[in-house]
Amino acid sequence: MAAIRFDGVSKVYGDGTRAVKELDLAIVEGEFMVFVGPSGCGKTTALRMVAGLEAISAGRVMIGERVVNHVSPKDRDIAMVFQNYALYPHMTVAQNLAFGLKLRNISRSEIERRVRDAAAVLDLEDHLERKPKALSGGQRQRVALGRAIVREPAAFLMDEPLSNLDAALRVQTRAEILKIQKRLATTTIYVTHDQVEAMTMGDRIAVMREGVLQQSGTPEHLYTRPANTFVATFIGSPAMNLVPAPVLGLGPDSLIAGFRPEHIRVEPAPDGAVGFEARVEVVEYLGDEQLAHLRLGELALVAKLPVQERVEPGMAAAFAVAREAVLFFAAETGVAAEPP
Amino acid sequence: MSVFPLGRRRQRLHDASPPALVLEDDWSRPSVRWGLGTAHTVLLVLLVIIGLGPILWLAKSAITPTQDTLATPLALFPHGFAWSNLTDAWNTIDIGLYMWNTIVLAFGSLIAQIVVATTGAYALSALRPKFGGVIMALLLTTLFVPPVVLLVPLYVEIVHPPLIDHSFVNNYFAIWLPEAASAFNVVLMKRFFDNLPREIFEAARIDGCGSFRLFFSIVLPMSRPILGVVSIFAVLASWKDYLWPLLVLGNTNLQPLSVRLYAIEDFTPLGYFLAAMLITCIVPIIGFLVFQRGFLRGTGLSGALKG
Numbered sequence: 236m237a238a239i240r241f242d243g244v245s246k247v248y249g250d251g252t253r254a255v256k257e258l259d260l261a262i263v264e265g266e267f268m269v270f271v272g273p274s275g276c277g278k279t280t281a282l283r284m285v286a287g288l289e290a291i292s293a294g295r296v297m298i299g300e301r302v303v304n305h306v307s308p309k310d311r312d313i314a315m316v317f318q319n320y321a322l323y324p325h326m327t328v329a330q331n332l333a334f335g336l337k338l339r340n341i342s343r344s345e346i347e348r349r350v351r352d353a354a355a356v357l358d359l360e361d362h363l364e365r366k367p368k369a370l371s372g373g374q375r376q377r378v379a380l381g382r383a384i385v386r387e388p389a390a391f392l393m394d395e396p397l398s399n400l401d402a403a404l405r406v407q408t409r410a411e412i413l414k415i416q417k418r419l420a421t422t423t424i425y426v427t428h429d430q431v432e433a434m435t436m437g438d439r440i441a442v443m444r445e446g447v448l449q450q451s452g453t454p455e456h457l458y459t460r461p462a463n464t465f466v467a468t469f470i471g472s473p474a475m476n477l478v479p480a481p482v483l484g485l486g487p488d489s490l491i492a493g494f495r496p497e498h499i500r501v502e503p504a505p506d507g508a509v510g511f512e513a514r515v516e517v518v519e520y521l522g523d524e525q526l527a528h529l530r531l532g533e534l535a536l537v538a539k540l541p542v543q544e545r546v547e548p549g550m551a552a553a554f555a556v557a558r559e560a561v562l563f564f565a566a567e568t569g570v571a572a573e574p575p
Numbered sequence: 576m577s578v579f580p581l582g583r584r585r586q587r588l589h590d591a592s593p594p595a596l597v598l599e600d601d602w603s604r605p606s607v608r609w610g611l612g613t614a615h616t617v618l619l620v621l622l623v624i625i626g627l628g629p630i631l632w633l634a635k636s637a638i639t640p641t642q643d644t645l646a647t648p649l650a651l652f653p654h655g656f657a658w659s660n661l662t663d664a665w666n667t668i669d670i671g672l673y674m675w676n677t678i679v680l681a682f683g684s685l686i687a688q689i690v691v692a693t694t695g696a697y698a699l700s701a702l703r704p705k706f707g708g709v710i711m712a713l714l715l716t717t718l719f720v721p722p723v724v725l726l727v728p729l730y731v732e733i734v735h736p737p738l739i740d741h742s743f744v745n746n747y748f749a750i751w752l753p754e755a756a757s758a759f760n761v762v763l764m765k766r767f768f769d770n771l772p773r774e775i776f777e778a779a780r781i782d783g784c785g786s787f788r789l790f791f792s793i794v795l796p797m798s799r800p801i802l803g804v805v806s807i808f809a810v811l812a813s814w815k816d817y818l819w820p821l822l823v824l825g826n827t828n829l830q831p832l833s834v835r836l837y838a839i840e841d842f843t844p845l846g847y848f849l850a851a852m853l854i855t856c857i858v859p860i861i862g863f864l865v866f867q868r869g870f871l872r873g874t875g876l877s878g879a880l881k882g
C-alpha cells in the first residue's frame with residue numbers, strides 16, 4: 236500500500252502529441268481513484284507513466300516516498316490489469332497467476348497459497364489447469380484481476396478492465412472489483428471513459444480533458460459542484476442543462492446557468508423558483524422514470540420526471556427549477572462562477 | 576458418357592450471377608457428380624504421378640539389379656529385386672558417415688540460424704535500440720544481393736576470418752557461420768515479433784521480467800509457429816546445399832551426402848548409387864511426415880487477448 240503523487244507531470248510523445256499536461260494529483264493510501272474522460276484525453280498515458288511503461292517527459296511521479304521516474308516497471312511494486320487482459324497464452328491459469336510470484340523468489344508454498352486464495356475469491360478454482368483460450372471473456376478478465384491480486388502490490392493500476400465485457404457481466408464484475416479493493420485496501424487507479432463506472436466505483440474521481448485535469452473530488456462533489464461546464468456535462472446522465480443566464484432571467488450575458496434534469500418539475504414556478512414555458516418534443520419512458528426532451532426557443536433541454544407526470548409530445552407546459560439547484564458558469568471560460 | 580453436361584452448363588453461365596463454377600444443386604445431378612468426380616480423380620492421379628513419381632521411380636531403381644536398370648530401364652523388376660543394393664550402398668559408400676555429417680551440418684545450421692534470428696529480431700522488435708531502423712534497412716538491402724555474388728568474398732572471409740587468425744576451411748563453422756547470418760530469418764522473425772501483442776510484454780515486465788526473462792519465458796514460447804517455419808527452411812536448405820560445402824569442405828571425411836554422392840557417381844555401380852540416393856531422400860521425407868503437424872499447426876495465441 237502506498238500513496239501515489241503526480242507533481243506537474245507531462246507527457247509529450249515522440250510525434251509531438253502532448254497527451255498529459257502538468258498533472259498535479261495526490262492519491263492517498265488505500266484510495267480508489269478513477270481517471271475518467273472522453274477517449275484520447277490522456278488517461279491511459281497517465282496510468283502508464285505510473286506503471287513505468289511510458290517515460291515521463293516532465294514533472295515527477297511518486298509511489299510512496301519514492302520518486303519513480305527512472306525506476307523500471309518491475310521494481311515499482313505495482314500490478315496492472317490491461318483492457319485486453321494480456322494473459323500469457325502459453326501458460327495455464329495457475330501459471331499465469333504464479334508467474335509474477337516466481338520471478339520474485341517467493342517460496343513455493345506461499346505461491347500455492349496465494350494462487351489458491353485468489354482462485355477461490357475469483358471463482359477460478361475449476362479452471363486452474365486451462366489455457367486462456369479455453370476461457371470465456373469474463374473468466375479471462377478474472378484471471379487478469381487474479382494476476383494483480385496475488386502479487387499483493389503497493390498499488391493496482393487498471394485500464395478499462397471492464398470495457399470488453401457485456402453489460403450484465405460488467406455490473407457484476409464492477410461490484411467484485413470494489414469488494415476486493417475494499418478488503419485489500421490497496422491503492423488503486425482505475426481508468427474508464429464511462430462516467431457511470433466512475434461515479435459508482437470511485438472514492439474520488441479525476442476528470443480529464445485533452446490532457447488537462449479538470450477537477451478531482453468525490454463523486455458527490457463532482458456532481459453537485461462541478462468546476463466547469465465540461466465536468467458539469469460529462470458527469471451525470473442525461474447531461475446537465477446549460478442555458479444562457481438571461482434566457483431564464485437569472486443574470487447577465489456573461490453567465491451560463493446549469494441545472495440537472497432531475498431538478499426540473501412540471502408546475503408553474505412558485506415564489507423564488509425559476510420558471511419557464513417549454514414544448515415537450517419527445518418522451519422516453521424508462522419504467523421508473525421518464526425523460527422529457529423540451530424545446531425552449533432555440534434551446535434543447537432534458538427533464539427527468541416521475542412517471543406519474545402526464546407529459547405528452549407536442550404539449551406546452553410550465554416548468555420550474557428550485558433556485559438552489561441552479562449553478563452558474565462564466566460564459567467565456569466555462570469555469571464555475573458565483574451566482575449573481 | 577459426357578464428361579460435362581455442356582448444354583445445361585452453358586445455360587447456367589448465361590444467367591449466372593453466382594460466381595461458383597458449379598452450383599450446389601448441380602452436384603445432385605448424376606451426370607455432374609460422375610463427370611466432375613472423374614475429373615477430380617484424374618487430376619489427383621496426375622498430381623501424385625508428377626509429385627511422387629520420381630521418388631517412386633528412384634525407389635524402384637534402387638532395388639533393381641544394376642544390369643536390369645542399364646539394359647531395360649523402363650521394365651519393372653524383370654529379374655526380381657536386389658535388396659542387397661541398400662545394404663551394400665550403406666556399407667561400401669559409408670553412407671552412415673556422410674549421413675551423420677549431413678545431420679550435424681543441418682542441425683548446426685538450424686541452431687545457429689535460430690539463435691541469430693531470434694535474438695536479432697528480439698533486439699530490433701522489442702528492445703528497440705537507437706539505430707534499429709538503420710540496422711533493419713541495412714539488413715533488408717542484403718536481401719537484394721544475389722548469393723552468387725557473395726561466393727568469392729565469403730570464401731576469402733572464411734579462409735582469412737577477421738579477428739581470428741585461423742582458417743575455417745575444413746571446419747563446420749565455415750558452413751554454420753554464414754548460414755547464421757541470414758537476413759531473411761531476422762526479417763521474418765521480426766515481423767512475427769512485431770505482431771505479438773505488446774501488452775503481454777508489458778504485463779510480463781510489470782510482473783518482474785527483465786529483457787532476458789522476457790525473451791525466454793514469454794517471447795520464445797509464443798513464437799513456436801515461426802520457429803517451426805525457420806527450422807524447416809534451415810534444415811531443408813542445409814540438407815540440399817551443394818556448392819558451398821563443396822568449396823569449404825575439401826576433406827572427404829567431413830563432406831555431407833550432397834557433395835559426396837556427386838563425387839562418387841563415376842566409380843560407383845549404378846544400383847548402389849541409386850540406393851544411396853534413395854536413403855538420402857527418405858530421411859527428410861520421414862522428418863517431414865513426423866513434424867508436419869507441428870509445423871502446420873495454428874499459432875495457439877488466440878484467447879490470450881480479447882478480440
Ligand SMILES: Nc1ncnc2c1ncn2[C@@H]1O[C@H](COP(=O)(O)OP(=O)(O)O)[C@@H](O)[C@H]1O
Pocket residue numbers: 248249250252253254272273274275276277278279280281
Ligand atoms: N504511443 C503514442 N504515440 C503518440 N501518441 C500517442 C501514443 N499513445 C497515445 N497517444 C496520443 O495521446 C493522447 C492520449 O492517449 P491515451 O492516453 O491513450 O488516451 P485515453 O486513454 O484517455 O483514451 C491521444 O491523443 C493519443 O492519440
Ligand SMILES: [Mg+2]
Pocket residue numbers: 278279280
Ligand atoms: Mg485508454
